[in-house]
Amino acid sequence: MKYISLNHNSSPTSFMKAVINGLAPDKGLYYPQENITLSKKFIESIKDMDDVEICYEVINRYIGDEISKSNLIDIIDKTISFKIPLKKIDNSIYSLELFHGPTLAFKDIGAKFMAQCLDYFKSNYSSKKITVLVATSGDTGGAVARGFLGTKDIEVCILYPKGKISKVQEQQITTNGNYVKAIEVEGDFDKCQSMVKKAFNDEEINRKIALTSANSINVARWLPQMFYFFLAYKKIKNKKEILFSVPSGNFGNICAGILSKSMGLPINHFIASTNINDTIPRYIKDGIFEPHPTKRTISNAMDVSEPSNFIRIQKIYNNDLQKLRKNISGFRFDDKSTKEAMRSLFTTHNYLTDPHSAVGYLGLKEYMAINNIENVNGIFISTAHSIKFKDVVENAIDTNVDYPKSIKDIMVKEKKSSSIENYSELKEYLLQRN
Numbered sequence: 001m002k003y004i005s006l007n008h009n010s011s012p013t014s015f016m017k018a019v020i021n022g023l024a025p026d027k028g029l030y031y032p033q034e035n036i037t038l039s040k041k042f043i044e045s046i047k048d049m050d051d052v053e054i055c056y057e058v059i060n061r062y063i064g065d066e067i068s069k070s071n072l073i074d075i076i077d078k079t080i081s082f083k084i085p086l087k088k089i090d091n092s093i094y095s096l097e098l099f100h101g102p103t104l105a106f107k108d109i110g111a112k113f114m115a116q117c118l119d120y121f122k123s124n125y126s127s128k129k130i131t132v133l134v135a136t137s138g139d140t141g142g143a144v145a146r147g148f149l150g151t152k153d154i155e156v157c158i159l160y161p162k163g164k165i166s167k168v169q170e171q172q173i174t175t176n177g178n179y180v181k182a183i184e185v186e187g188d189f190d191k192c193q194s195m196v197k198k199a200f201n202d203e204e205i206n207r208k209i210a211l212t213s214a215n216s217i218n219v220a221r222w223l224p225q226m227f228y229f230f231l232a233y234k235k236i237k238n239k240k241e242i243l244f245s246v247p248s249g250n251f252g253n254i255c256a257g258i259l260s261k262s263m264g265l266p267i268n269h270f271i272a273s274t275n276i277n278d279t280i281p282r283y284i285k286d287g288i289f290e291p292h293p294t295k296r297t298i299s300n301a302m303d304v305s306e307p308s309n310f311i312r313i314q315k316i317y318n319n320d321l322q323k324l325r326k327n328i329s330g331f332r333f334d335d336k337s338t339k340e341a342m343r344s345l346f347t348t349h350n351y352l353t354d355p356h357s358a359v360g361y362l363g364l365k366e367y368m369a370i371n372n373i374e375n376v377n378g379i380f381i382s383t384a385h386s387i388k389f390k391d392v393v394e395n396a397i398d399t400n401v402d403y404p405k406s407i408k409d410i411m412v413k414e415k416k417s418s419s420i421e422n423y424s425e426l427k428e429y430l431l432q433r434n
């Protein structure tokens with residue numbers, strides 16, 4: 001499979017190049033050159049197949065012969081090595097829990113797959129030592145760091161804004177051992193991000209180090225997110241309609257679901273659920289794409305006003321807004337309703353959610369209420385474990401929640417990080433290490 005750039009000013013390239021580059025040379029997102037349709041026979045047999053076999057069928061044509069079958073199966077096996085339960089909330093509502101991975105957030109799946117692909121390709125593309133450089137506002141850093149656990153000769157360097165991420169997130173970034181270099185930056189996330197960008201454009205650094213990004217727009221993080229839509233489908237034992245509500249920020253997760261549907265997975269409708277950073281729900285309604293300045297919310301992994309993956313969704317529907325509207329609805333919710341939803345799920349159903357998943361639940365409820373829909377498989381995606389947002393959750397439900405064992409263990413580990421203030425310190429740090 002070749003990958004084109006959605007800016008249409010770079011030539012098509014291999015999967016390997018797309019993974020290593022992250023973005024195309026013209027700064028466009030990579031997109032598969034061919035549309036893939038899965039056979040009816042495969043779709044009908046999903047319910048009897050093994051999980052790894054399903055995921056292999058879903059992704060192998062996006063990779064072609066660039067990774068051998070046995071290696072790809074091994075990569076998939078490591079990627080989906082934790083449970084992905086579909087919990088019943090009531091007769092028509094289910095939660096697809098994607099937070100049982102090592103850092104308790106759905107980003108573990110994409111991060112692991114990408115790390116394994118880079119590990120597989122590394123000897124092909126550089127004799128220099130590879131450094132993965134990422135800026136994080138919280139969840140991405142931990143997931144990427146853990147994704148690379150066990151890979152060889154790849155160093156991960158994570159920049160995060162000092163004092164601006166949660167304690168759990170900080171421990172997940174700073175306690176991984178030697179292959180992860182955690183760097184606290186005096187400043188905010190934007191400062192971290194711009195330092196990373198500068199490093200990628202720095203000729204001296206590029207001459208000496210093979211730098212690569214682990215950005216969420218990387219095809220190797222985006223495509224494996226299709227797995228859980230297929231695996232959820234496998235678990236459904238009735239013939240009722242299937243709706244997915246996806247709490248969305250950069251729209252990578254929902255885009256993978258929409259791609260799955262375009263390949264033939266029988267999903268009836270998608271609901272894009274956002275917080276008050278609601279560019280896409282407004283666009284679906286009015287047809288006007290008009291980002292507002294980003295506002296802070298309690299579901300902060302979705303504080304995004306220009307979702308980078310949305311262009312891929314438009315590509316799937318050939319920029320046809322009517323077609324998009326037939327398949328996707330969008331709703332936005334403020335922090336007050338999000339907290340109310342967390343409380344009501346807890347008191348009525350004894351179910352704990354984090355603020356992001358609660359937004360997904362609200363979107364599903366709203367869509368079903370407006371359209372008078374009952375008796376379906378309404379699935380909201382739970383993107384993070386409630387403990388990752390302990391303070392918000394405790395405040396919303398007015399009850400203390402305990403750390404699970406895996407987090408308790410991390411909380412007592414010794415934090416190892418370096419502290420920097422400006423770009424020249426980052427540059428010096430990277431050069432002296434290599």
Ligand SMILES: *Cc1c(COP(=O)(O)O)cnc(C)c1O
Nearest residue numbers: 248249250251252253301383384
């Ligand atoms: C990243 C993230 C999201 C948003 O996912 P996108 O693919 O960017 O839309 C939602 N919830 C949590 C907890 C996240 O970490």
